[in-house]
Amino acid sequence: MTQLRLTVNGAERESEAWPGESLLYFLRERLGLFGSKNACEQGECGSCSVFLDGELVCSCLVLAAAAEGAEIVTVEGLEDDPVAAAVREAMVAAGGVQCGFCTPGFVVAMTGLLRSNRHPSDLETREALSGNLCRCTGYVRIFEAVRQAGEALG
Amino acid sequence: MRTRGGVGESIPRPDGPDKVSGRFSFGSDLTAPGMLFGKTLRSPHAHALIRSIDVEKAAGMPGVKAVLTAADLPGERLYSLHQPPDQPVLAASGEEVRYAGEPVAIVAAEHPEQARAAVQAIAVDYEVLEPLLDPVEAIRRGSVLRELTIRSGEPDTPADVVVDGYYEVGQQDQAPLGPEAGLAIPTPHGGIDLWVATQALHVDLEQVEACLGMRAGAVRLHLGGVGGAFGAREDLSIQVHACLLALRTGRPVKMWYGREESFTGHVHRHPAWMWYSTGAGRDGRLVFVKATILLDGGAYASSSGAVVANAACFGAGPYRVPNALVWSGAARTNTVPNGAMRGFGAVQSCFAYEGQMDLLAARLGLDPIEIRLKNAIRPGDRLITGQAVTGAAPMAKLIDLCRELPEPPTPAHPLALPGGAGNVASAAEVVRGTGFAVGFKNIAYSEGSDDYATARVRLQRGADGEAFAQVKTAAAEVGQGLVTVCLQVARTELGVEAVEIERADTTVGNAGSSSASRQTWMTGGAVREAARLVAAEVLKRAGPPAQALAAGHVLDEEGAPLAPIALFLDEPIEREFEHHHRPTSGLDPAGQGDAHVSFMFVAHRATVDVDPEAGLARVAQVATAQDVGRAINPLQVHGQIEGGIAQGVGLATMEEIKLKDGLIRNASFTDYIIPTSLDMPEVAAVLVEEPEPDAPYGAKGVGEPPLISSPAAIAAALRAATGRRLNRVPVSPDELAGLTECRPGWLVRPGRSPAEAVQPAPQG
Ligand code: FES
Ligand code: FES
Numbered sequence: 001m002t003q004l005r006l007t008v009n010g011a012e013r014e015s016e017a018w019p020g021e022s023l024l025y026f027l028r029e030r031l032g033l034f035g036s037k038n039a040c041e042q043g044e045c046g047s048c049s050v051f052l053d054g055e056l057v058c059s060c061l062v063l064a065a066a067a068e069g070a071e072i073v074t075v076e077g078l079e080d081d082p083v084a085a086a087v088r089e090a091m092v093a094a095g096g097v098q099c100g101f102c103t104p105g106f107v108v109a110m111t112g113l114l115r116s117n118r119h120p121s122d123l124e125t126r127e128a129l130s131g132n133l134c135r136c137t138g139y140v141r142i143f144e145a146v147r148q149a150g151e152a153l154g
Numbered sequence: 155m156r157t158r159g160g161v162g163e164s165i166p167r168p169d170g171p172d173k174v175s176g177r178f179s180f181g182s183d184l185t186a187p188g189m190l191f192g193k194t195l196r197s198p199h200a201h202a203l204i205r206s207i208d209v210e211k212a213a214g215m216p217g218v219k220a221v222l223t224a225a226d227l228p229g230e231r232l233y234s235l236h237q238p239p240d241q242p243v244l245a246a247s248g249e250e251v252r253y254a255g256e257p258v259a260i261v262a263a264e265h266p267e268q269a270r271a272a273v274q275a276i277a278v279d280y281e282v283l284e285p286l287l288d289p290v291e292a293i294r295r296g297s298v299l300r301e302l303t304i305r306s307g308e309p310d311t312p313a314d315v316v317v318d319g320y321y322e323v324g325q326q327d328q329a330p331l332g333p334e335a336g337l338a339i340p341t342p343h344g345g346i347d348l349w350v351a352t353q354a355l356h357v358d359l360e361q362v363e364a365c366l367g368m369r370a371g372a373v374r375l376h377l378g379g380v381g382g383a384f385g386a387r388e389d390l391s392i393q394v395h396a397c398l399l400a401l402r403t404g405r406p407v408k409m410w411y412g413r414e415e416s417f418t419g420h421v422h423r424h425p426a427w428m429w430y431s432t433g434a435g436r437d438g439r440l441v442f443v444k445a446t447i448l449l450d451g452g453a454y455a456s457s458s459g460a461v462v463a464n465a466a467c468f469g470a471g472p473y474r475v476p477n478a479l480v481w482s483g484a485a486r487t488n489t490v491p492n493g494a495m496r497g498f499g500a501v502q503s504c505f506a507y508e509g510q511m512d513l514l515a516a517r518l519g520l521d522p523i524e525i526r527l528k529n530a531i532r533p534g535d536r537l538i539t540g541q542a543v544t545g546a547a548p549m550a551k552l553i554d555l556c557r558e559l560p561e562p563p564t565p566a567h568p569l570a571l572p573g574g575a576g577n578v579a580s581a582a583e584v585v586r587g588t589g590f591a592v593g594f595k596n597i598a599y600s601e602g603s604d605d606y607a608t609a610r611v612r613l614q615r616g617a618d619g620e621a622f623a624q625v626k627t628a629a630a631e632v633g634q635g636l637v638t639v640c641l642q643v644a645r646t647e648l649g650v651e652a653v654e655i656e657r658a659d660t661t662v663g664n665a666g667s668s669s670a671s672r673q674t675w676m677t678g679g680a681v682r683e684a685a686r687l688v689a690a691e692v693l694k695r696a697g698p699p700a701q702a703l704a705a706g707h708v709l710d711e712e713g714a715p716l717a718p719i720a721l722f723l724d725e726p727i728e729r730e731f732e733h734h735h736r737p738t739s740g741l742d743p744a745g746q747g748d749a750h751v752s753f754m755f756v757a758h759r760a761t762v763d764v765d766p767e768a769g770l771a772r773v774a775q776v777a778t779a780q781d782v783g784r785a786i787n788p789l790q791v792h793g794q795i796e797g798g799i800a801q802g803v804g805l806a807t808m809e810e811i812k813l814k815d816g817l818i819r820n821a822s823f824t825d826y827i828i829p830t831s832l833d834m835p836e837v838a839a840v841l842v843e844e845p846e847p848d849a850p851y852g853a854k855g856v857g858e859p860p861l862i863s864s865p866a867a868i869a870a871a872l873r874a875a876t877g878r879r880l881n882r883v884p885v886s887p888d889e890l891a892g893l894t895e896c897r898p899g900w901l902v903r904p905g906r907s908p909a910e911a912v913q914p915a916p917q918g
Contacts, residue, residue, distance in 0.1 A: 018265055018267055020267070021267075025266075028183070029185075032185065033176075034176070034179065034180075034183035034185075035175070035176020035177070036176070037180070037182075037331070037332075037381075038182055038333065038410070039331040039332065039333065039381070039413070040412075040413040040822070040823045041412055041413065042413055042822055042823060042824060044413075044822065044823035044824055045331065045823055047331060074176070075175070075176035076175075076176050079175065087174075088171070088174035088175060091170070091174045092166045092167070092170035092171060092174055093166055095164075095166070095167075095789045095790065095792070095793050097167060097170050097173050097174060098382070098633040098634065098635065098793060098797065099330070099331070099332060099380060099381045099382040099383075099632060099633025100169070100170075100172075100173030100174075100178055100180075100379075100381070100633065101180060101330075101331040101332040101381030101382060101633075102331050103173045103174055104173075104174070104175075104176040107174055107176075123567055123569045123570065125831070126569070126831040126832050126834075127569065127831075127832065129831045130830045130831050130832045131830075132831070133331065133823065133828060133830060134331070135328075135329055135330055135331050135382050135384070135797075135800075135801075135828060136331075136382050136633045136793075136797045137793055137796060137797050137800075138793075138796030138797045138798075138799055138800035138829075138834055138837065139796075139800070139831045139834045140792075140796040140834065140837055141792075141793060141796065142831075143831070
């Protein structure tokens, strides 16, 4: 066991960790931040998406120890983010949520997309979200949510 | 006055805000003080005898609190959805393991890595045995889970034209994104509480109680948030194991499967091998269908029996078929068990009978849509099981509406070409193809099972002085939106907008499983009836001239408000209702009987763009018309349609579990590919609302039809674009490019058992 200090959602968080623990495991089981999901733990689904120094990453592929010194923002840390707020509202209204397991990862990825591009084309949206799997919705209403959120943000 | 957000409105789901914020708790998100982590040791062999299991080293490892084997089981050693149970909770020393992935031992430790290390330290001495892997060979040897023949009319009636075809459907994984997961917490008095991501709390409960050897009432199940299901959570996974570890250690135990383990930890869609012969008159009217539908059931029964029946009952398609002979059966082999997946047998046979309809159309020079219209089933017609279709059956209307939906534009951007981001196809080489397919399936449980669901509705005055309602059921919200349906039903019946849908658990009566597209009908129906009893009590308390409830008020017969409902709630009102559907009967030895309660119908048209040289394809659009009876929530219905079509695109073009020597070779999302946002076609959907007479509000199920005929339509479109046979899904790039072809490994006379199969003459 080692002791790790991570900057998560603007706060210093400290906990013991097993060597080799992923950032995803650390967030979930050590810090109780269960918003980041564990659909594959292999870097294939995006359900564990977080921002690491502003970059969208799969937290299951990042070692917790390697994230020391970085700014980590999880879905929980986007509560007051205006772009994320528009995304959340649009996801519910457009019907982009079914089981919801992929949803926090999508909210993070969609927030990243809309931060850099308020009005992505259909293909830009598809490409930007292609690292996030959803098994329930067929993505159609998630694309619609991107459009609605972009519109709401002006 | 009108109650807002009732039946028929596209209201957003009540759990949406929690899900988008990350607050919603799934089975794998649960936590409890002092919690341990459980892991499973599984057989690496498809078939072996366990000579011995040595857990001593594992038990002494750091952090390890318990290592359990079959020797520690306190109750029944076998469980199943099937009666009698046939699947070991843990395979015992001195007994056989029958598939690669069968659980052998379980471990609880302080950290999942410690548990994993301990699992690896368990020494199992296996004597490896020859696995039985070929389902035809299995049937020939009598290793059969269920077989069934349907015979109607005179199957040997001569026909002007006869087409024969052979078809295969690959083994599909449900791939719900949420892993199998749960948390078991021992109670102070020797009982246990289990939170679990499941489709059916009471179905699990019965099996868990038996396997723990515990009295009724000592085990309580609670629905842990469910990250999708699609059939994967019908059978037990972590349930008994987590409880055993928690009871042994006296501490909470959480278990979840990683993605790789998930592939062996749940059943899959049965792969199918199908031999068909279809006869028609020169006018295109069907004369007979003869079919052999062979399914691989894997090592244990699971729900193979019902899948066999569905594949057979719907095996001639939603057509008027005067003469039929259908053999359907599931082989018991040494592969991972197969069971429920969305569409449940109807998907497999649809791929074959629709392939046959296209062959017939081509032979007769008829348009594929015209031949379907000519034979489309109508209300009052009989299925090949002799059952008359008594409810809505708008098959011809669905075909007409679907064909009229606008077709997609040709791709303008390279990303939208086959090959997508890899951008391999060039626009000049791309050929477009269109295909059409129709399908149908039963709703709810069939063959005489007493299918019911229970709901409890409570109406009271809240702290704010307003009326509010609580709805309690044990029905599993798995993502499909059942909580929204229950909310809308309660609002409509009670005239109260403030409704809380409580989390499901087993402190209320059985609601059955969230499967077979049944919960809107069954649990929705139970909520409706319980709410109606509550409403009747409000009206009784209010007295004449009170007639109805809406928008929080008691109304007179003109619809004018008399008083707030809350005025009559000095005492809360609580009612419970158990809703049974109309009884069905079994199938007789000729496969005849009124086995199903109702049917849902669907039509799909697929448009694909193919680069036939490169073997690349992209589905550009799937258009569909679906018979929904009545859309309780149109937004959610469209969500079910789009999600089901995504899985249909997957089955048609990319998704297949690859087995080698009975071992799954692609148990990851790297190697088992599911459609991404780039693969998803445009969906054009129209709902046909012809209320079903028996169903609450006339609503049929909607979850399965999108996946029944979409794969068949996509395959037809790929055939149209390439001119190739493509008699197997998923269609591989090599088949698309004409480099390989799927040929039968056995010759079987359609309608006859594969026990009579012969090997084809070697290719010269
Ligand atoms: S859990 Fe990290 S990508 Fe799937
Ligand atoms: S909503 Fe279930 S995986 Fe996306």
